Amino acid sequence: MTSIQAAQKTMTLVGAVNEALHLILERDERAIVLGEDVGVNGGVFRATEGLFERFGGQRVIDTPLGESGFVGAAIGMAAAGLKPIVEIQFLGFIYPAFEQIVSHAARLRVRSQGRFSVPIVIRAPYGAGVRAPEIHSDSTEAFFVHMPGLKVAVPSTPADAKGLLLAAYEDPDPVIFLEPMRLYRSARGEVPPGWAPVPLGRARLVREGEDVTVIAWGAMVPVAEQASRMAAEAGIDVELLDLRTLYPLDRQAIARSVEKTGRAVIVQEAHDTLGVASHIVAIIQDEAFYAQKAPPRRVSGFDVPVPLMAYEDLYLPTPEKVLAAVREVMAG
Amino acid sequence: MLELSPPFTEGGSGEALFPLWRLVDEEGRWTDERWADRFSPEWIETAYRHMLRARRFDRKCLSLQRQGRIGTYAPYEGQEAAQVGSALALGPGDWLFPTYRDHAAAMTFGQPLGRILLYWKGRYEGGIPNEGRKIFPPSVPIATQLPHAVGAAFAERFLNTPHVALVYFGDGATSEGDFHEALNLASVWNVPVVFFNQNNGYAISTPLDKQMKSKTIAQRALGYDLPGIRVDGNDVFAVYAATKAAVERARSGGGPALIEAVTWRYGAHTTADDPRRYRDQSESDRLREKSDPLLRVERILERLGRFDAEAKTRWLTAIDAEIEAAVREMESASPVSEADLFRHVFAESPDAPA
Numbered sequence: 001m002t003s004i005q006a007a008q009k010t011m012t013l014v015g016a017v018n019e020a021l022h023l024i025l026e027r028d029e030r031a032i033v034l035g036e037d038v039g040v041n042g043g044v045f046r047a048t049e050g051l052f053e054r055f056g057g058q059r060v061i062d063t064p065l066g067e068s069g070f071v072g073a074a075i076g077m078a079a080a081g082l083k084p085i086v087e088i089q090f091l092g093f094i095y096p097a098f099e100q101i102v103s104h105a106a107r108l109r110v111r112s113q114g115r116f117s118v119p120i121v122i123r124a125p126y127g128a129g130v131r132a133p134e135i136h137s138d139s140t141e142a143f144f145v146h147m148p149g150l151k152v153a154v155p156s157t158p159a160d161a162k163g164l165l166l167a168a169y170e171d172p173d174p175v176i177f178l179e180p181m182r183l184y185r186s187a188r189g190e191v192p193p194g195w196a197p198v199p200l201g202r203a204r205l206v207r208e209g210e211d212v213t214v215i216a217w218g219a220m221v222p223v224a225e226q227a228s229r230m231a232a233e234a235g236i237d238v239e240l241l242d243l244r245t246l247y248p249l250d251r252q253a254i255a256r257s258v259e260k261t262g263r264a265v266i267v268q269e270a271h272d273t274l275g276v277a278s279h280i281v282a283i284i285q286d287e288a289f290y291a292q293k294a295p296p297r298r299v300s301g302f303d304v305p306v307p308l309m310a311y312e313d314l315y316l317p318t319p320e321k322v323l324a325a326v327r328e329v330m331a332g
Numbered sequence: 333m334l335e336l337s338p339p340f341t342e343g344g345s346g347e348a349l350f351p352l353w354r355l356v357d358e359e360g361r362w363t364d365e366r367w368a369d370r371f372s373p374e375w376i377e378t379a380y381r382h383m384l385r386a387r388r389f390d391r392k393c394l395s396l397q398r399q400g401r402i403g404t405y406a407p408y409e410g411q412e413a414a415q416v417g418s419a420l421a422l423g424p425g426d427w428l429f430p431t432y433r434d435h436a437a438a439m440t441f442g443q444p445l446g447r448i449l450l451y452w453k454g455r456y457e458g459g460i461p462n463e464g465r466k467i468f469p470p471s472v473p474i475a476t477q478l479p480h481a482v483g484a485a486f487a488e489r490f491l492n493t494p495h496v497a498l499v500y501f502g503d504g505a506t507s508e509g510d511f512h513e514a515l516n517l518a519s520v521w522n523v524p525v526v527f528f529n530q531n532n533g534y535a536i537s538t539p540l541d542k543q544m545k546s547k548t549i550a551q552r553a554l555g556y557d558l559p560g561i562r563v564d565g566n567d568v569f570a571v572y573a574a575t576k577a578a579v580e581r582a583r584s585g586g587g588p589a590l591i592e593a594v595t596w597r598y599g600a601h602t603t604a605d606d607p608r609r610y611r612d613q614s615e616s617d618r619l620r621e622k623s624d625p626l627l628r629v630e631r632i633l634e635r636l637g638r639f640d641a642e643a644k645t646r647w648l649t650a651i652d653a654e655i656e657a658a659v660r661e662m663e664s665a666s667p668v669s670e671a672d673l674f675r676h677v678f679a680e681s682p683d684a685p686a
Contacts, residue, residue, distance in 0.1 A: 064517060
């Protein structure tokens with residue numbers, strides 16, 4: 001049996017990341033993958049499995065520990081014509097490289113007026129919910145969204161993981177690519193074959209609804225989906241947006257939906273204070289103020305350090321907490 | 333009873349392992365005559381004129397700052413031999429990664445003076461390298477440029493080019509993690525990068541003995557199994573010879589090296605700094621009478637019959653004309669606009685005002 005078009009394949013989110021990396025390295029001989037344990041070991045989550053065997057140690061590089069050093073080196077590599085894709089083992093370990101990211105990766109283009117640029121992708125698993133050790137569960141995307149010169153993508157499905165990673169690779173500027181680790185193997189879905197980038201900056205309409213807009217990204221999308229189903233049973237029609245990219249942010253999609261429903265609940269895993277959800281509330285005030293029937297609500301992680309694993313279920317937003325916020329805005 | 337103790341290796345041998353290497357002493361005498369033939373009279377004159385140009389430019393910048401025509405400025409007077417000698421060792425396709433105090437190196441490597449002035453005037457144009465030159469914008473966060481140089485060197489080797497990277501940093505930078513991470517990465521990857529340290533004695537107010545217990549920076553090379561050398565940073569001949577050897581070694585696949593150039597900053601950290609608060613400036617003045625990097629080259633040129641008051645005046649006239657043209661270029665730059673803020677933040681800006 002033959003088919004002209006390769007069929008969609010069902011795969012996990014981490015499998016989709018892996019497929020995208022294979023496609024990138026196959027397509028571009030200047031693309032390289034580097035990070036801790038990404039080579040022989042295939043990455044601690046197996047996201048880089050098979051790359052070392054296929055593309056060799058010159059292109060799939062096990063670095064020494066030292067995030068600042070190898071992110072800084074990736075900046076130099078990118079400025080000199082390579083396309084480095086850097087893995088930070090967990091987002092909670094990116095902080096030594098923070099200076100390199102915000103003071104150099106984000107600014108080299110403007111500081112050299114376009115003579116040098118930093119087309120790198122920095123991938124990092126993020127988030128809680130997998131009973132990981134201390135510091136392995138942070139969700140500090142707001143640090144990077146705040147910094148001009150960076151783009152930030154957060155997929156929630158295998159198809160988007162692949163498509164957004166291809167788009168991040170194609171992007172001429174640095175992209176922080178956050179992979180929800182609790183969805184790595186729990187999210188399974190159809191993934192388009194071949195080179196199928198998903199453009200940065202466009203939200204995905206997960207479900208249409210009339211009563212309330214729920215906005216989420218990354219690991220909170222399945223939580224919001226479950227809350228939407230629970231709301232439907234209670235007769236509330238939720239419209240669910242998966243932002244997919246936090247910078248640039250799809251302001252039009254947010255405005256359009258809230259104009260329609262008049263109500264908004266934003267769900268984020270991150271701490272509440274100055275999280276991305278607060279900025280989305282600001283956008284709603286800018287773009288859809290007069291359409292609102294109730295004040296928007298945020299469902300966030302608490303303003304406490306991401307706790308040790310014994311407490312993480314208490315810390316994380318749950319479908320029940322999202323549903324409670326949905327009921328609140330419906331009553332408002 | 334026999335005293336037993338585990339066989340620790342003691343530290344403290346840095347100065348013995350890395351003696352200060354110089355080719356020309358303060359009186360302009362060769363320490364090793366065999367090296368004299370390696371430097372043609374033309375090369376010596378070229379090196380000297382670069383140093384003279386660098387010094388003249390530095391003083392002009394101090395005066396422009398005092399007149400409010402540029403912003404806060406970081407002078408390098410005293411470090412001309414270190415910067416000129418090292419930059420002269422590069423080939424046209426090589427990389428130069430300067431800090432904010434290394435514009436003598438950048439200008440020697442081809443960065444136009446007008447663009448350097450624009451940098452100190454706070455203009456983004458100051459970060460644009462001269463056409464065909466791979467010069468990074470000056471790095472301000474300390475030591476952060478070292479990993480960039482390692483990455484650029486990696487890329488050059490990956491792309492099978494013969495190019496190398498030369499990266500500048502000061503004594504204070506060696507306390508930063510990026511210094512150690514960069515040396516380690518370069519060593520593990522064996523990439524063509526030369527780490528060029530200017531040990532000028534002070535990190536703003538902090539003297540070397542508060543920065544480190546070790547007596548030398550060169551000895552840090554041992555920890556990463558790199559070749560290292562400590563040279564008299566006010567001896568342009570030693571600086572050039574060491575850098576050239578390290579650059580050519582890297583170019584031919586020999587990997588990275590660390591050079592410590594021992595020098596002295598005659599002036600302040602920046603125009604916002606008053607060094608009298610933390611050091612005896614008369615000590616600095618006495619030091620310069622002896623160690624000024626230009627004087628010993630003048631003595632050699634004199635003996636070669638290539639230097640006298642008339643020659644110096646002639647050279648300075650040409651240098652001053654170039655500097656004045658650069659000042660005019662800086663001051664005739666078109667005024668900045670709001671659109672400039674958004675240009676080049678991204679390849680395509682999502683946020684530029686319509």
